[in-house]
Amino acid sequence: MNAPVVVAATQVLAHVPGMVRHGSKPSRELPKDAEVERKFLESLRTFDEAVAYPPHQAYLSTLHPRALPERPWVGTTGGSASRFGGGGEVMPEEELLGLLAAVDEAGLVTLTPGLAERAAAALRTHPLGKHLALDRIERAVGDVGGAREAPGSLALHVGAGRAEGAVRPADEVDQALTASVLLENLSSKATATLALLHLVHDHDLDPQSIDYVIGCGEEAIGDRYQRGGGNLAKAVAHAAGLSEASGMDIKNFCAAPIPALMVAASLVQSGVFKRVAVVAGGSLAKLGMKFQGHLRNDLPVLEDVLGGVAALVEADDGVSPILRLDSVGRHRVSAGGSAPQIMEALALEPLQRLGLTTTDVDDFATELHNPEITEPQGSGNVPERNYRTLAALASKRGDIAREEIPAFVQTRGMPGFAPTQGHLASGLCYLPHALARLTSGEARRVMMIAKGSLFLGRMSQLSDGMSLLLERNQGQEKGNQGE
Amino acid sequence: MDLDSQEQLLRLSETHGRDDLVVVIGAPDPESAAVTAETIAKGDPSYAGALAGVQLGLEVRHVLDEEIRQEVPDDIWDAQIGVMADVLDGAALTEAVAKASQGDGASG
Amino acid sequence: MLKGKQVVALGERDGVSGPAIAACVEAAGGTVAFSATECFV
Incomplete structure (x- = not known):
C-alpha cells in the first residue's frame, strides 16, 4: 500500500523590520500620528535580536517548544541562536529584498544600485544562491526616487533607514494588482520559494522528482476578474526549479495547511502522484498587527518576520512518519461553532x-x-486556551481525572512559538519537531489541528477546521525490535 | 471593535432605543472584554469607527455573567458554552465588563 | 435581562463565538438583532 509519509519539512523566517510598515495595521495607523510612527521606528528589532529570539529558534526547530526558557523571551537567547539552524534559516532584510527581485518576473521591484549590489553579493555566497535568478537583481536597479513618486507605488526600506527600493502597481485601477497587494504576493512567493529550496537541496532531493506542489499560504493572487484566482504554488515551483511539477493552491483561511496535507497524502495514497510538496510563504498583511500593544508595553515590534514552510509527502519508505488518512477530522456544517x-x-x-x-x-x-505577541494586545494565550479546552473535554470524557488537567496541558500541549500568521501557527509550524520526535521514537502520535475563521469573509457565520494524525512508522518499530 | 459591528450597533440603537437593546459579548480575556465594553458604552477609544465620540450607553454584559447564565436553559448552555465556562474566567470577565462600561473608562 | 429584548451578540473566536451567544439569547427569550464573531489572530 502507498501509505503516505512526510519525509522532510523545512521552515524559514525572513526578518523584515522595514516592511512591517506595509502590514495592514501599521499602514493604516502610522500615517495618522507622527509620534506613533517615530516610536514604531525606534522599536524595530535588529537582525541579531530576531535570530536570538527563542521562539524563532523553536520555529527553526533548533530547540523544542517545551524546552523554551521561562518568559519573557524578549532580550534572551534560545537554541543555537545562529542564522542557519534546524532545517532552515533566518534571512536578513537586504537579502530578502534581493530575493524579491530574484523571484519578480514582472519587473515590479526597483532597487538602488547600492542595495542591489550588497544583496546580490550576499546571495551569491548563500548556500542556495546558485539556484536563484540573481541576474534579475541587477536588472531591478533603477531610479528608486523616481519610482517612489510614481502614482500608487510603495517604498521599500531596510529597517528604519531610508528607502532602498520601490514596488509599482501592475495596473492603474485594478484593486487586485495594487503595489501593496503585489508586495504581499511577492513576499509570500519569495519566502515559500526559500523554504522549498531548503527542502529540496538540504535533503538532496532531485527537483525533477517532485510531481506536484500545493500552496496553503494566506495570499489569494489574481486580478480584478478573479481576485482569488490562485496558483501561487506553481509560481513557487517554477522559481525553485521544479521543472516537472505543476501545482495549485488550497484556500481555507488559517486552516489551509491541514487540508493541503490531506490532499497531498490522498494524491500519494491513490497513486496519482509519487511526490507532492506542500508550501506556504509569509503573510505581509499580518506584520505589525499588534504593534500598538507592543509599544504600550515597551516591547519591540515583535511581528517583524515572514515565515515560510515546505514539506514533502511521498509513499511509505518504512522510516518516515505516516499521515493517517483514516484519522482526518473535519468540522461539519452541523457541528456547531462554539470552541x-x-x-x-x-x-x-x-x-x-x-x-x-x-x-x-x-x-x-x-x-x-x-x-x-498576542497577550500585550489583549488577545490572551491562544494555544493555552486551546489546550485547556481540550483537557477539559478529555476529563469530561473520562480520559483523565479533573486534577490531571494541568499536567495534560503541560505534557501534551506546548507553549506557542509561531509568528502570528495563522496558517503557520495552525499545526504546520510543528511539523519539523513532529518528524524528529516520531522518527526517534520519543513520540508515537502527533495530532495537528487547524482552525479557520471563515466568517471573516462575511459569507457565513461558520468556522472551519481540520485535524490529522501523524504516526510513527511501524517499519521503524519492527526494526527496533529486531535489534 | 470591528468597524462593521460599530455601524450595526449605531443603527440598531437608533431604531430600537437604549432600553430595548442589550449587547452580549464573548471576549476571552478581561482586557479585550473591557475594550469592547468601553466602546459600546462610551464610544470607540481608538477613534477609528462609527462609535468614535458616540456614547451609546447601552447595557452590555459578558455571556459568562451569572445573570445571563441563569436565563439560559441548561441543555442549550451545555451545548453552546459547555467547558468554556471552566476554561475562561467568568468572574473576572464579568467584572471587567462592569468596570469598563460604568467606571470612568480608563481601560487599556 | 434578555427576555423580550433586542440583543446584539458580539462573539470572539477565542472565547464564545457569535452563533453560540445567539443560541443562548434565543433560548432565553431574546431576539438576536445582530451577531458577529471577531478574530484577533
Whole structure:
C-alpha cells in the first residue's frame, strides 16, 4: 500500500523590520500620528535580536517548544541562536529584498544600485544562491526616487533607514494588482520559494522528482476578474526549479495547511502522484498587527518576520512518519461553532472513531501563536486556551481525572512559538519537531489541528477546521525490535 | 471593535432605543472584554469607527455573567458554552465588563 | 435581562463565538438583532 509519509519539512523566517510598515495595521495607523510612527521606528528589532529570539529558534526547530526558557523571551537567547539552524534559516532584510527581485518576473521591484549590489553579493555566497535568478537583481536597479513618486507605488526600506527600493502597481485601477497587494504576493512567493529550496537541496532531493506542489499560504493572487484566482504554488515551483511539477493552491483561511496535507497524502495514497510538496510563504498583511500593544508595553515590534514552510509527502519508505488518512477530522456544517464543539469535532471524534483516547496522542499541535505577541494586545494565550479546552473535554470524557488537567496541558500541549500568521501557527509550524520526535521514537502520535475563521469573509457565520494524525512508522518499530 | 459591528450597533440603537437593546459579548480575556465594553458604552477609544465620540450607553454584559447564565436553559448552555465556562474566567470577565462600561473608562 | 429584548451578540473566536451567544439569547427569550464573531489572530 502507498501509505503516505512526510519525509522532510523545512521552515524559514525572513526578518523584515522595514516592511512591517506595509502590514495592514501599521499602514493604516502610522500615517495618522507622527509620534506613533517615530516610536514604531525606534522599536524595530535588529537582525541579531530576531535570530536570538527563542521562539524563532523553536520555529527553526533548533530547540523544542517545551524546552523554551521561562518568559519573557524578549532580550534572551534560545537554541543555537545562529542564522542557519534546524532545517532552515533566518534571512536578513537586504537579502530578502534581493530575493524579491530574484523571484519578480514582472519587473515590479526597483532597487538602488547600492542595495542591489550588497544583496546580490550576499546571495551569491548563500548556500542556495546558485539556484536563484540573481541576474534579475541587477536588472531591478533603477531610479528608486523616481519610482517612489510614481502614482500608487510603495517604498521599500531596510529597517528604519531610508528607502532602498520601490514596488509599482501592475495596473492603474485594478484593486487586485495594487503595489501593496503585489508586495504581499511577492513576499509570500519569495519566502515559500526559500523554504522549498531548503527542502529540496538540504535533503538532496532531485527537483525533477517532485510531481506536484500545493500552496496553503494566506495570499489569494489574481486580478480584478478573479481576485482569488490562485496558483501561487506553481509560481513557487517554477522559481525553485521544479521543472516537472505543476501545482495549485488550497484556500481555507488559517486552516489551509491541514487540508493541503490531506490532499497531498490522498494524491500519494491513490497513486496519482509519487511526490507532492506542500508550501506556504509569509503573510505581509499580518506584520505589525499588534504593534500598538507592543509599544504600550515597551516591547519591540515583535511581528517583524515572514515565515515560510515546505514539506514533502511521498509513499511509505518504512522510516518516515505516516499521515493517517483514516484519522482526518473535519468540522461539519452541523457541528456547531462554539470552541468546545469545534474541538470535539476536530480532536475527540476522530480519536473515538479510531478506538483511541486523548492520552494515546503524545503531542497536540494547534494554533501555536506566540503568546508574547498576542497577550500585550489583549488577545490572551491562544494555544493555552486551546489546550485547556481540550483537557477539559478529555476529563469530561473520562480520559483523565479533573486534577490531571494541568499536567495534560503541560505534557501534551506546548507553549506557542509561531509568528502570528495563522496558517503557520495552525499545526504546520510543528511539523519539523513532529518528524524528529516520531522518527526517534520519543513520540508515537502527533495530532495537528487547524482552525479557520471563515466568517471573516462575511459569507457565513461558520468556522472551519481540520485535524490529522501523524504516526510513527511501524517499519521503524519492527526494526527496533529486531535489534 | 470591528468597524462593521460599530455601524450595526449605531443603527440598531437608533431604531430600537437604549432600553430595548442589550449587547452580549464573548471576549476571552478581561482586557479585550473591557475594550469592547468601553466602546459600546462610551464610544470607540481608538477613534477609528462609527462609535468614535458616540456614547451609546447601552447595557452590555459578558455571556459568562451569572445573570445571563441563569436565563439560559441548561441543555442549550451545555451545548453552546459547555467547558468554556471552566476554561475562561467568568468572574473576572464579568467584572471587567462592569468596570469598563460604568467606571470612568480608563481601560487599556 | 434578555427576555423580550433586542440583543446584539458580539462573539470572539477565542472565547464564545457569535452563533453560540445567539443560541443562548434565543433560548432565553431574546431576539438576536445582530451577531458577529471577531478574530484577533
